[in-house]
Amino acid sequence: MRQTNDGNGDHRPFAESSAQNEGEPSNASLLSRSRTDRPSRGVNLRDGARVADVSVATVSMVLNNNPRISRTTHAKVQRVMDKLGYQPNRLAQSLSSRYTCVLAVLLPDVRHAFADAYFGELLSGVCERAQRLGYKVMIEQAKPAFIEERKHLEIFDRRYVDGVLCLGTNDTNEFLKDFDPTPYPALVVDNNPIVAELDHVMCDYESGATQVLNYLLQLGHRRIGFITAANEITTARTVHNVYRRRLAAFGVAYDSSFIEDGKFTEEGGAEAARAILERRPDLTAIMAGNDKMAIGAMHLLHRMGKDVPRDISVTGFDDLHHAAFVNPSLTTVHLPLYQVGSIATDRLIERIQGRPERVAEKINTHLVVRDSTAMARDASRATFEPAD
Amino acid sequence: MRQTNDGNGDHRPFAESSAQNEGEPSNASLLSRSRTDRPSRGVNLRDGARVADVSVATVSMVLNNNPRISRTTHAKVQRVMDKLGYQPNRLAQSLSSRYTCVLAVLLPDVRHAFADAYFGELLSGVCERAQRLGYKVMIEQAKPAFIEERKHLEIFDRRYVDGVLCLGTNDTNEFLKDFDPTPYPALVVDNNPIVAELDHVMCDYESGATQVLNYLLQLGHRRIGFITAANEITTARTVHNVYRRRLAAFGVAYDSSFIEDGKFTEEGGAEAARAILERRPDLTAIMAGNDKMAIGAMHLLHRMGKDVPRDISVTGFDDLHHAAFVNPSLTTVHLPLYQVGSIATDRLIERIQGRPERVAEKINTHLVVRDSTAMARDASRATFEPAD
DNA sequence: CTGAAAGCGCTTACAG
DNA sequence: CTGAAAGCGCTTACAG
Numbered sequence: 001m002r003q004t005n006d007g008n009g010d011h012r013p014f015a016e017s018s019a020q021n022e023g024e025p026s027n028a029s030l031l032s033r034s035r036t037d038r039p040s041r042g043v044n045l046r047d048g049a050r051v052a053d054v055s056v057a058t059v060s061m062v063l064n065n066n067p068r069i070s071r072t073t074h075a076k077v078q079r080v081m082d083k084l085g086y087q088p089n090r091l092a093q094s095l096s097s098r099y100t101c102v103l104a105v106l107l108p109d110v111r112h113a114f115a116d117a118y119f120g121e122l123l124s125g126v127c128e129r130a131q132r133l134g135y136k137v138m139i140e141q142a143k144p145a146f147i148e149e150r151k152h153l154e155i156f157d158r159r160y161v162d163g164v165l166c167l168g169t170n171d172t173n174e175f176l177k178d179f180d181p182t183p184y185p186a187l188v189v190d191n192n193p194i195v196a197e198l199d200h201v202m203c204d205y206e207s208g209a210t211q212v213l214n215y216l217l218q219l220g221h222r223r224i225g226f227i228t229a230a231n232e233i234t235t236a237r238t239v240h241n242v243y244r245r246r247l248a249a250f251g252v253a254y255d256s257s258f259i260e261d262g263k264f265t266e267e268g269g270a271e272a273a274r275a276i277l278e279r280r281p282d283l284t285a286i287m288a289g290n291d292k293m294a295i296g297a298m299h300l301l302h303r304m305g306k307d308v309p310r311d312i313s314v315t316g317f318d319d320l321h322h323a324a325f326v327n328p329s330l331t332t333v334h335l336p337l338y339q340v341g342s343i344a345t346d347r348l349i350e351r352i353q354g355r356p357e358r359v360a361e362k363i364n365t366h367l368v369v370r371d372s373t374a375m376a377r378d379a380s381r382a383t384f385e386p387a388d
Numbered sequence: 389m390r391q392t393n394d395g396n397g398d399h400r401p402f403a404e405s406s407a408q409n410e411g412e413p414s415n416a417s418l419l420s421r422s423r424t425d426r427p428s429r430g431v432n433l434r435d436g437a438r439v440a441d442v443s444v445a446t447v448s449m450v451l452n453n454n455p456r457i458s459r460t461t462h463a464k465v466q467r468v469m470d471k472l473g474y475q476p477n478r479l480a481q482s483l484s485s486r487y488t489c490v491l492a493v494l495l496p497d498v499r500h501a502f503a504d505a506y507f508g509e510l511l512s513g514v515c516e517r518a519q520r521l522g523y524k525v526m527i528e529q530a531k532p533a534f535i536e537e538r539k540h541l542e543i544f545d546r547r548y549v550d551g552v553l554c555l556g557t558n559d560t561n562e563f564l565k566d567f568d569p570t571p572y573p574a575l576v577v578d579n580n581p582i583v584a585e586l587d588h589v590m591c592d593y594e595s596g597a598t599q600v601l602n603y604l605l606q607l608g609h610r611r612i613g614f615i616t617a618a619n620e621i622t623t624a625r626t627v628h629n630v631y632r633r634r635l636a637a638f639g640v641a642y643d644s645s646f647i648e649d650g651k652f653t654e655e656g657g658a659e660a661a662r663a664i665l666e667r668r669p670d671l672t673a674i675m676a677g678n679d680k681m682a683i684g685a686m687h688l689l690h691r692m693g694k695d696v697p698r699d700i701s702v703t704g705f706d707d708l709h710h711a712a713f714v715n716p717s718l719t720t721v722h723l724p725l726y727q728v729g730s731i732a733t734d735r736l737i738e739r740i741q742g743r744p745e746r747v748a749e750k751i752n753t754h755l756v757v758r759d760s761t762a763m764a765r766d767a768s769r770a771t772f773e774p775a776d
Numbered sequence: 777c778t779g780a781a782a783g784c785g786c787t788t789a790c791a792g
Numbered sequence: 793c794t795g796a797a798a799g800c801g802c803t804t805a806c807a808g
């Protein structure tokens with residue numbers, strides 16, 4: 001199994017390649033290799049046609065199950081191609097057909113976006129579904145340079161992909177306006193930014209937020225800190241509005257001293273918790289807009305010597321796998337992210353294949369009660385029924 | 389900005405596509421669309437040649453910076469192409485040049501592999517580097533069906549990719565033997581499975597394990613539980629061997645009742661901790677082979693009412709971002725996963741471009757001390773110097 | 777029912 | 793220094 005370099009001429013050094021590595025991404029060094037250096041070709045349609053004694057067109061039609069080909073010819077050709085171990089060159093197929101059967105997943109320009117289990121679950125659903133439908137998945141990150149160089153359109157124009165799934169979007173993403181179903185099919189995953197009216201598949205944040213708030217209110221909590229994220233994110237706004245409305249329903253006036261941006265990170269969640277607690281030392285619960293911020297908040301509370309949930313209850317949003325393993329385990333809203341990724345992929349592919357209907361789907365969410373929540377310290381004094 | 393479906397004929401429903409969705413992945417439905425349905429083409433070399441009044445070959449050479457073209461022609465053609473907003477069709481380029489400038493990342497067939505921050509960090513480094521070098525990244529998961537259908541070779545044969553990065557590998561991955569640098573360039577990331585002698589770039593597990601063990605031993609720990617993972621993983625074996633040798637150096641006999649497989653998951657870590665603790669209620673520390681198992685173990689200890697680190701110290705391995713935010717924050721070995729992903733990508737691309745040398749690199753690791761470790765309960769009775 | 781031919785959009789020897 | 797031509801490996805009208 002030892003792999004030796006047998007001097008077959010495939011190892012010519014590329015003087016220019018190292019210089020280019022740090023500059024413009026360019027494949028000129030590859031494209032300028034002499035033809036004899038190329039990986040050897042496999043069996044193609046012409047080989048098959050020769051062996052089966054038919055035309056290239058016939059072979060092609062057999063492989064594409066074109067019904068115009070007779071049973072006998074079909075069988076004969078199929079057998080030959082199987083025996084030859086033929087594998088169609090997808091570059092040629094795509095060049096001819098104008099379809100690539102590749103999808104791009106566009107991740108946001110956020111540190112550790114790849115290492116974030118939220119995106120990971122979505123991606124997992126996307127990849128599983130894409131694979132089943134015969135599509136490949138390409139990863140891109142929407143860094144400033146990526147957008148400025150308009151690479152989000154270039155991947156279409158240069159025939160890398162047939163469609164793109166946008167994750168982690170918000171209303172500042174002006175580039176979303178560039179996507180138009182006809183030449184640039186795109187679908188927003190788990191969000192619905194108002195910057196552009198695009199196809200989207202998302203979790204039901206409204207219902208999830210309602211469940212977690214009703215639960216906290218029923219436990220007697222009234223002074224509830226709320227760690228949210230940038231207001232330019234539609235889902236964050238939705239949860240924020242539910243927070244406002246549910247409190248109002250229980251006769252609690254909206255008070256911005258309970259609110260803080262936690263930037264969807266552990267650090268941000270900890271900082272936000274600290275800020276809210278300074279202003280409102282009397283709070284009895286903290287509701288976070290995602291699990292990472294909730295975990296950051298719990299970490300801070302632990303540091304401050306506060307006991308969760310005895311002193312303060314904490315809730316998350318996402319139900320990442322690992323939320324069940326922090327101490328105490330986290331009460332949170334379960335988001336079916338895998339399913340959302342999977343359905344989003346289905347819908348995008350349908351759109352690519354010409355389905356005219358716009359896509360706007362909401363998937364159910366539900367509350368998962370664990371150990372980070374308990375009755376409010378002052379529950380006896382609270383009313384347990386909504387005022388409305 | 390409303391996107392209407394203007395009946396331009398691009399939305400013909402595909403009767404057959406829904407039936408196929410659940411069966412054989414096939415793009416026959418796409419490939420059989422009539423030509424008029426296709427997305428309209430952009431500007432190509434021929435358009436440019438016509439406008440610039442030169443041949444297609446000349447335009448091609450200009451764009452590839454072929455030095456044989458005169459200054460004047462080059463400038464003229466370049467200007468024309470810029471004005472036309474020309475973007476080369478990469479399918480045609482690749483079909484002609486035989487290079488795709490796409491890399492595959494092969495993830496293991498593990499539940500939540502995508503949502504695992506360990507793979508996420510590696511992937512992040514891979515994507516950043518690939519993008520800089522003008523490569524695209526495609527994701528694949530090595531499910532049984534994927535390997536059985538030999539898709540790990542098909543992605544090369546059908547010209548999807550030029551090379552593959554293998555993550556999460558172990559010695560049972562027989563398919564690794566199929567990769568040969570010449571037709572199938574592959575590089576193993578953060579491991580070195582003995583099943584095949586392949587290029588690899590990995591963290592220095594030996595040094596990391598030595599640091600964490602020396603640290604625990606210096607704190608007076610002698611009865612140290614070890615939560616490891618399958619013995620068919622080279623890196624796990626390395627850590628295991630260090631555990632054995634460091635303990636021996638301090639005069640502690642190897643005792644398998646301290647050892648348990650934790651399967652690299654939180655659940656597995658919790659289970660393993662429980663099992664070890666049942667056999668060895670006298671242990672004072674638990675060393676885990678990764679952060680997730682350590683976190684699972686801490687969760688169990690918390691459940692059992694044991695205090696970490698007062699009763700039992702716990703250490704991890706990875707230093708995932710979130711290890712700093714569990715309670716207590718986790719002492720662990722920092723693995724430079726982003727860097728490993730990045731270097732691995734560099735090396736694979738060099739190999740694709742013909743570099744003959746084999747790749748075998750180790751990247752430094754270091755211990756990060758946080759709050760999950762403390763002096764052993766019985767530290768006074770322990771010796772603090774190695775016996776050797 | 778099948779074949780010869782044109783075309784997808786590039787790159788690269790080969791001439792001149 | 794530049795162009796005409798062949799080729800990469802497919803698909804698909806167009807004939808017959």
